[in-house]
Amino acid sequence: MITSGELRPGDPIPSEAELCRRFNSSRSPVRQAVTALRHEGLLSGGQGRRSIVQSRASSQSFTTLLSFTEWCRSIGAVPGQRTLELARRPGEDEVTASFDLEPGSSVVEVLRLRTMDGAPAMLERAVFPPEVGRHLFDFDTDTGSIYEHLTGQGVELYRAENRIDALGAPDADADQLGVAPGAPLLRVQRRTSDPRGRLLEIADDRYLPDRAAFTVVNTRSGAAGLSRFPTTDRTAS
Template identity: 30%
Template sequence: MKKSSDTSMTGEAIADFGDEPMTGTSDGALARAAGVTAWRQIADAIEADVMNGRLTPGSQLPTEARLAERFAVNRHTVRRAIAALAAKGLLRATQGRGTFVEAKPLAYPIGRRTRFTEIVSREGHEAGGELMSAAETVADEETARRLRLMPGSPVLRTEVRRFIDGTPVSSGTSFFPLPRFAGAAAVLRETGSITRALAACGVTDYVRAETRITARLATGDDAARLDLSPGRILFVVDALNVDGTGTPVQAAHVVFAADRVELVVENG
């Protein structure tokens, strides 16, 4: 399943917003003698509207051209203000789609039965998945240890990106033992669901045997995949799932945008 459709404001809603002055002076003009740079004043005005709820999570900002016209500045100045707010995690600028207010983080519980689609759907959101690559390879020492295989054993390596309401929230690499999961890639390509891929290979249920959580800063590749600014914080989750007999079925390495999900570790 490809990522879900965009949930931004409609063009009419954007036009209505653009016809009203933003926080600041009554006509939206900048205070030229305030001793604060123009881009900072614009950033502060937008941030104030996010904080007071006038710009709601998931809503789309007017275009750079309309903001430039409102504040009587060039588009480069507007772009710098948007970049500063994106770096803070308040906005998400996506090429070809526009700039959006970041949604509030989704509580994402991690326990013995962690299922992305179930968790997202339960919170009233739409889950999506996209298989980015799949290839047969051999297990290195660390992967073999996690899957209880001999080093050099054949495994299926996949990369999957996950979405909530069309916004990318995670990107992960998984390894599945072969030949047991030879058919998993085809199901992942069609549905984007790990659970369905495992079920198609005979694993009707599985549980989380181990989860390790660390953090790091986003690289340029992370930023491109998750539509965020380089340097933003990522949660790094290394997980091992096993079937009913305790046999490993998936070793995963997943990065989450830290300001889009709140990892909740469940006891028991």
């Protein structure tokens, strides 16, 4: 209801009884759902007071591992991509060591321009060890999500560690994103591993700040985690 715009920031949510009738549910799962939304910072109130909508739900929490494609779909945007490079080459020493490979071993590198509703949004760089990256050579990387393809091939992308900072756009990045050299970009450096802790991906995603922002929502019960929000009005684009 929040995502669709039926409920907007400042609106009270329906009573428990109304929610139970609408969703043909008992009170227990309704209460659990409302409590979860409070912990995420989307609702205020509680303890005898009607809960009020505090925020839009069009975010991707970094407490779950979602691809750029899945995030775009979740906010009603159309994801796109154009592959600029897909290559197998000797990896840098730091990269091969991270993958527990011998120095000079080959890795698979991908560079793609990612779009939202046809407009540039992010440059995606990713490096994979050969046993993971080999799956990309039988996949058209211009057609969709690399994560979805790898998962379909049995690759267990389980845990991601994200580091966020900012940088000025290098000339090559600026040219692909359509901005001036040195323009600010938001960078997410990601290391993705399987359930056993084996590193499967080293990634560097560089966002235009007018397409995405990162927000931390805190409540008195604790941190709700980091979320990624679109910074454009989806209804106007």
